[in-house]
Amino acid sequence: MRQTAVNGxxxxxxxxxxxxxxxxxxxxxxxxxxxxxxxxxxxLEGAGPALPEGYSEQDPEAWWxxxxxxxxxxxxxxxxxxxxxxAVTSTSGTVVPVDxxxxxxxxxxxxxxxxxxxxxxEVQAAGRSQAERLGYxxxxxxxxxxxxxxxxxxxxxxxxxxxxxxxADFLVARLTGEVGRxxxxxxxxxxxxxxxxxxxxxxxxxxxxxxxxLPRVVQPGEAIGALSRAAAEETGLRVGTPVAAGASDGTxxxxxxxxxxxxxxxxxxxxxxxxxxxxxxxxxxxRGRLYCHRHPEGYWLPGGASNTGGEWLEHxxxxxxxxxxxxxxxxxxxxxxxxxxxxxxGERLPFIDPRAEGFIEAPAGVAPERLYAAHLxxxxxxxxxxxxxxxxxxxxxGPRVFATGGGARSREWLQIRADLLGRxxxxxxxxEAAFGAALLAAARTLHPSLSDAVRSMVRADCKVTPxxxxxxxxxxxxxxxxxxxxxxxxxx
Numbered sequence: 074m075r076q077t078a079v080n081g082x083x084x085x086x087x088x089x090x091x092x093x094x095x096x097x098x099x100x101x102x103x104x105x106x107x108x109x110x111x112x113x114x115x116x117l118e119g120a121g122p123a124l125p126e127g128y129s130e131q132d133p134e135a136w137w138x139x140x141x142x143x144x145x146x147x148x149x150x151x152x153x154x155x156x157x158x159x160a161v162t163s164t165s166g167t168v169v170p171v172d173x174x175x176x177x178x179x180x181x182x183x184x185x186x187x188x189x190x191x192x193x194x195e196v197q198a199a200g201r202s203q204a205e206r207l208g209y210x211x212x213x214x215x216x217x218x219x220x221x222x223x224x225x226x227x228x229x230x231x232x233x234x235x236x237x238x239x240x241a242d243f244l245v246a247r248l249t250g251e252v253g254r255x256x257x258x259x260x261x262x263x264x265x266x267x268x269x270x271x272x273x274x275x276x277x278x279x280x281x282x283x284x285x286x287l288p289r290v291v292q293p294g295e296a297i298g299a300l301s302r303a304a305a306e307e308t309g310l311r312v313g314t315p316v317a318a319g320a321s322d323g324t325x326x327x328x329x330x331x332x333x334x335x336x337x338x339x340x341x342x343x344x345x346x347x348x349x350x351x352x353x354x355x356x357x358x359x360r361g362r363l364y365c366h367r368h369p370e371g372y373w374l375p376g377g378a379s380n381t382g383g384e385w386l387e388h389x390x391x392x393x394x395x396x397x398x399x400x401x402x403x404x405x406x407x408x409x410x411x412x413x414x415x416x417x418x419g420e421r422l423p424f425i426d427p428r429a430e431g432f433i434e435a436p437a438g439v440a441p442e443r444l445y446a447a448h449l450x451x452x453x454x455x456x457x458x459x460x461x462x463x464x465x466x467x468x469x470x471g472p473r474v475f476a477t478g479g480g481a482r483s484r485e486w487l488q489i490r491a492d493l494l495g496r497x498x499x500x501x502x503x504x505e506a507a508f509g510a511a512l513l514a515a516a517r518t519l520h521p522s523l524s525d526a527v528r529s530m531v532r533a534d535c536k537v538t539p540x541x542x543x544x545x546x547x548x549x550x551x552x553x554x555x556x557x558x559x560x561x562x563x564x565x
Contacts, residue, residue: 085155086104086105086155086156086157086518086519087102087103087104087110087151087155087156087157088102088103088156088157088158088159088160088511088514088515088518088519089101089102089103089144089147089148089151089156089158089159089160089310089511089514090103090159090160090162090325090506090507090508090509090510090511090512090513090514091140091143091144091159091160091161091162091244091319091507091510092161092162092163092322092325092505092506092507092510093136093139093140093161093162093163093164093240093241093244094163094164094322094343094344094506095131095164095183095185095343095344096116096117096344097114097115097116097117097139098114098115098117098136098139098140098142098143099112099113099114099143099505099506099507100112100113100114100140100143100144100146100147100507101147101503101505101507101508101511102147102148102150102151102155102156102511103508103511103515103530104519105515105519105520105529105530106529106530107502107503107529107530107531107532109503109508110150110151111146111147111150111151112147113142113143113144113146113147113150114143115138115139115140115142115143116139117131117135117136117139118135118138118139119132119135121180125188126418127186127187127188127417127418127419128186128187128188129182129183129184129185129186129187129417130180130181130182130183130186131167131180131181131183132177132180132181133169133177133180133181133240133243134177136163136181136240136243136244137243137244137247140161140244140247141247141304141307141308144159144308144309144310145307145308145309148308148309148310149309153309153310153311153314154311156310156311156314157315157514157515157518157519158314158315158316158317158514158515158517158518159248159300159310159314159315159316159317159510159514160293160294160316160317160318160319160510160511160513160514161241161244161245161248161316161319161510162241162319162320162321162322162324162325162506162507162509162510163239163240163241163244163319163321163322164183164184164240164321164322165184165239165258165259165262165321165322165323165324165378166183166184166214166215166216166219166239166262167181167182167183167184167216167239167240168181168182168216168219168220168237168238168239168263169181169182169237169238169239169240169243170223170230170231170233170234170236170237170238171234171235171236171237171238171243171246171252172233172234172235173235173236173252174252175238175243175246175247175250175252177243178230178233178234179223179227179230181240181243182219182222182223184214184345185214185344185345185380185417186213186214186219187213187214187417187418187419187427188213188219188222189213189218189219189221189222190213190427192213192218192219192221192222192225193211193212193213193215193218195218195221195280196211196215196217196218196221196264196280197210197211197361199275199276199279199280200217200264200273200275200276200279202275203264203266203273203275204361205357206268207266207267207268207355207357207364207365208355208356208357208358208359208363208364208365209357209358209361209363209364209365210360210361210425211264211361212361212421212425213419213427214262214378214380214421215262215263216237216239216259216262216263216264217262217263217264217276217280217282220237220263220280220282221280221282224280224281224282234286235252235253235286236252236253236286236287236288237263237286237287237288238252238253238255238288239255239259239260239263239288240259241255241256241259241319241320241321242254242255242259242288245297245298245316245318245319247304248298248300248301248304248308248316249297249298249299249300249301249304249316250298250301250303250304251298253288253289254288254289254290254291254297254298254318255288255289255290255291255318256290256291256292256293256295256297256318256319256320257270257290257291257292257293257366257367258293258319258320258321258324258366258367259320259321260287260288260290261321261364261366263287264276265290267365267366267367268355270290272284272287272290291318292318292367292369293317293318293319293320293324293369293513294317294318294369294513294514294516294517294523295317295318295369295517296315296316296317296318296517297316297317297318298315298316299312299313299314299315299316300312300313300314300315300316315518317513317514317516317517317518318513319510319513320366320509320510320513321366322341322343322347322506323341323347323349323376323378323506324349324366324374324509325506325507325508325509325510325512325513326339326341326343326347326477326478326505326506326509327339327341327347327349327374327376327477327509328509328512328513328523328527329477329501329503329504329505329506329508329509329512329531330475330476330477330499330501330531331475331499331501331527331531331532331533332349332350332351332475333351333524333527333528334351335351335352335353335372336350336351336352336469336470336471337350337351337471337473337475338350338351338460338463338470338471338474338475339474339475339476339477340456340474340475340476340477340478340490340498341477341478341506342382342383342452342456342476342477342478342479342480342481342486343382343383343478343479343480343506344382344383344384345378345379345380345381345382345384346378346379346381346382346452346455346456346459347376347377347378347379347478348376348377348378348422348456348459348460348463349366349374349375349376350374350375350376350463350468350470351368351372351373351374352365352372352373352374352375352468353372353373354373355373356373356375356466356468357466358466360424360425361425362377362421362422362423362424362425362462363375363376363377363422363462363463363466364376364377368523369513369516369523370522370523370524375463375468377421377422377459378421378422379420379421379422379423379455379459380415380417380419380420380421381413381414381415381420381431381451381452381455382452382480383452383478383479383480384416384417385414385415385416385431385448385452388416389414389416389448390441390445390448393441393445395483398441398442398445398446399483399484399485399486400485401442401445401446402442402445402446402449402485402486402489403485403488403489405442405443405446406446406449406450406489406492407450407492407543407546407547407549407550408443408446408447408450408550410433410434410435410439410443410444410447410450411432411433411434411435411447411451411550411553411554411557412431412432412433412434412435412444412447412448412450412451413431413432413433413451413454413455413554413557413558414431414448414451414452414455415429415430415431416431418430420563422459422462423455423458423459423461423462424563424564426562426563429561429563432557432561433447434557435447446489449485449486449489450489450493450550451554452480452486452490453486453489453490453492453493453494454493454550454551454554454555456490456493456494457493457494457551458555460474460494470496471496472496472497473496473497473498473499473536474494474496474497474498474499475498475499475500475501476490476498476499476500476504477500477501477504477505477506478504478505478506479504479505481498481500481504482504484535484537487500487535487537488537488540490537491537491538491539491540492539492540492543492544492547493547493550493551494539495539495544495547496539497536497537497538497539498536498537499533499535499536499537500533500534500535500536500537501531501532501533501534502531502532502533502534503531504534508531511530512526512527512530512531515530
């Protein structure tokens with residue numbers, strides 16, 4: 074295929090972004106100007122064993138099965154010979170112990186698993202100096218407390234583990250055949266020092282976790298390997314196709330939003346709600362609700378994740394026509410109901426409480442349409458609370474917020490969120506973390522830098538402004554939401 078260069082950019086070639094989330098995998102082949110050339114999705118197959126309350130695990134082999142099917146389909150549609158690079162994103166905080174060949178020794182402990190509460194406190198005590206310097210706290214949702222839990226409760230697995238990988242790392246190992254490589258975005262929650270760019274010696278000294286069992290870390294977008302012959306046979310891609318370091322799903326979705334300047338923020342609404350912004354300086358939250366990733370080009374990316382998000386859709390409205398309910402929601406909102414749509418026990422933003430539970434305050438017999446609208450509002454109330462927490466730390470939030478994730482596909486939900494936030498929501502044309510992974514793959518192949526890739530490839534799809542005349546009603550709803558949370562002991 075003939076290729077030309079325009080302003081330092083190659084045309085004709087594509088990059089692939091792969092995202093493996095809680096429910097399934099998604100792959101996109103994207104051109105240098107941001108056109109999605111091919112796309113494929115697969116749901117994760119296979120239900121796991123029954124687990125104690127608060128536990129959440131997945132089989133990493135299910136990740137790979139869904140990922141390779143997506144990659145094969147995309148390679149077939151886009152043309153394997155056109156693929157310049159690929160990058161992977163997946164859930165942040167998920168960890169899996171593997172042997173030297175990259176085989177999982179147990180199911181992955183997922184990001185939303187709540188078993189490591191005691192271990193999180195021990196990790197925080199051991200790593201307090203680093204945590205305070207970087208402005209966060211080790212939470213049960215972080216990877217390092219889970220490693221300590223495995224060491225304590227599954228010592229045989231711990232001893233046999235050659236390396237503890239994050240979800241994206243496991244997939245990179247399958248793609249490249251090289252085990253034990255990660256990116257700084259995922260490694261943060263396992264104790265990687267983002268200022269000094271190294272693993273802290275306290276991890277081994279005070280927690281008994283050998284640093285040799287932790288992966289080698291590079292920055293997102295850097296070369297991390299090349300496609301192996303075995304992976305090429307399974308995916309249909311060319312042997313030797315470059316693999317760039319990806320990032321956590323929240324970071325990848327943030328990049329896909331188009332936010333690139335200090336003061337710009339993004340909300341990613343998927344299974345959970347993740348917020349992230351660009352800052353010229355390190356942001357420190359003494360309560361540990363927010364923490365900072367590093368932008369590959371030197372900025373800081375403060376943000377955090379709520380356990381609240383879109384998970385309630387399948388749990389509370391599993392057989393409903395969501396599109397029809399979305400369409401009715403605008404005429405019903407603001408409602409009189411107060412809902413905290415938290416499915417699992419425990420919250421981490423806008424407050425930290427491992428025992429927090431969601432609630433529905435509504436009269437008996439309330440119509441499903443109204444209850445659904447109240448869930449949309451409840452998620453938006455959590456989002457507003459998060460941005461108030463951010464502003465309380467002295468960090469500016471501009472008049473617009475970029476919106477990504479599956480929840481951003483609903484124009485009605487975007488409208489309710491804009492109404493409650495009192496801000497304009499800007500949705501990029503492609504609202505998924507896989508696109509962010511594609512940007513990282515393009516940063517040093519199709520474009521000179523990540524910023525150039527974002528400017529060239531991300532395009533706005535719509536802008537949603539708050540509806541006039543409704544601010545007072547939504548402020549009153551939000552006030553009742555906060556009052557109800559306060560009665561239950563939830564404070565930001």
